[in-house]
Amino acid sequence: MKDLKLAAASPDGERTILEVGGVRIGEGLVVIAGPCSVETEDQVIRTAVAVKEAGAQMLRGGAFKPRTSPYAFQGLGLKGLKILEKAKRETGLPIVTEVIDTRDVSWVGEYADVLQIGARNMQNFSLLREAGKSGKPILLKRGMYSTLEEWLNCAEYILAEGNASVFLCERGIRSFETYTRNTLDLSMVPAVHAESHLPIFIDPSHGTGILGMIEPMSLAAVAAGADGLEIEVHYDPPSALSDKNQQLTPAAFAALMGKLRRLRAFMDEMGSAGAGTV
């Protein structure tokens, strides 16, 4: 990966730690949780309070949704951003939300703490540049057809604009397998740690699309040394306007968090968490 100047692993193996609203990303395990879409104030705030109680450090929620169909729910836009801002005021959780339009980047940055660039926009280079210019922390998800090298080059686009706050998230790639929504490529955790200094998260919700697989894949991601997880949680999944089959209930999320904490403690005890040795 000779073209990487800023995203490549540093020779001394030092990893980047980003500080976002008091949360240190790249140090310990950081869990971002929340609904797929912002639907109502009540839905977001109830979910936010629940995930905070369960131990999540950041709140996710989509106000702009890149949907497969133009007729599917597209998100609440500005109204959704205001709801997220309110949820932050009530819970103190920093906000992670997706941006899909270059014209929205600076505005979304006024409400959110982290701008997420989704899988479908990973190689939208004008969006990457704009995200770089915003100076806001960027969560860059892996495109569903992208190689590690392409992905890290996209991070490079953001870093090259002078924005050092980038972290990555694997969310599954397309393969011949249709049983799961995507094929979650957990090998990216040690691969990113080997090739880059940027923190790497795993999104088991999109990675599998199957409720029962979220827990085993989350545990596997932590065992592999992931810096964090992004998990979809909805206080009432059957009523969700999008991704209703892959959002955990708060109770299931809280149970998962308990297991993650114990696994993480075990990993720390072994001295191998996030070792990054391949």
Next chain:
Amino acid sequence: MNLDDLRTDIDRIDERLLSLLEERMEKALLTKVFKEGRVADPKREADVLDRTRRPLRRLVSPDFAVGIWKNLMAEGRIIQEKGFHTIGFQGEHGAWSEVAAKAWNKDYASIPCREFVDVFDAVRDGNFDFGIVPVENTLGGLVGPVNAILVYADLRIVAAVDLPVTHCLLSLPGTDYREIRQVYSHSQALTQCRGFLNRNRLNPVQYYDTAGAAKMIAEERPRDTAAIGSRYAGELYGLEVIKEGIQDAEVNRTRFFVLAREDIERSSGGLRQKCSAVFNATDKAGGLFGVLEIFAKAEINLTRIESVPDKPGDYAIFIDFEGDEREPGVAKAIDEATKATRGFRLLGCYDEARVQ
């Protein structure tokens, strides 16, 4: 032209009618001062009705117009008889000074004035019961013009209000925020939001007043344009709050003085929290120090000290200190300070409200 366009126009006209009605009622309320207790004035009312009766307009029939104006004047009499207290402020309705006035007493009728000096003059002349003026801001410092007037104004400070100034980006409902290019507001507000404007590539355009900018947008409906002002201004002019709290500094507070011709008593009685005074220091070494020493020795906490250029080479010094002039220690310090300075004048003892 279609039904929606026409209804939009009608809605705009209604907004303006309401705003004009409010203004008419304000003027009616103020006439009371000149009427010496007799609110009804049949001669004047007959004149007004005569004018509305002129058959120059085709759709507004004389009977219809007279009916409306009879109602208006009846309402005007009711408002005068209710005995609303009035408080003047500088700016248009929705200005930060009006927000402060409402924070101090929400039941008083707040009356807009063009300039600061108009507020002082109208209180002095008895046209308003109270006036409210900004004296200092945590980002912008001293409000020079107000302090310069305070030096000579023969009015009492009867209250202080410390108000958080949370600027909002306001636009016409339905505006796509991504299309906003110009932002109108008072230069102070634009300066306080410079980072926000830069980040979003918005051009600042100076306007005489924050609320005036909001009003202009509501009335003229320019494209691609927003205003910076209070949430209250947004509500008043039917604008949408795109983002609240767009000022660069987290803490942005303005302190206001409420002025009246005479001191007011606390409704619960008891001592008031603070005093304000103004004086000229004697022109000699240690002149100012001597005054400050008096308060230091009496263990009276000075909370503000400001100097305002007065005559050439001379400065008016404003001090605020804790305590009430009825406390013996405070009275003694005031007495000593009066002797140690030129033109020492106690501007008032009052309570200060800190709004969250």
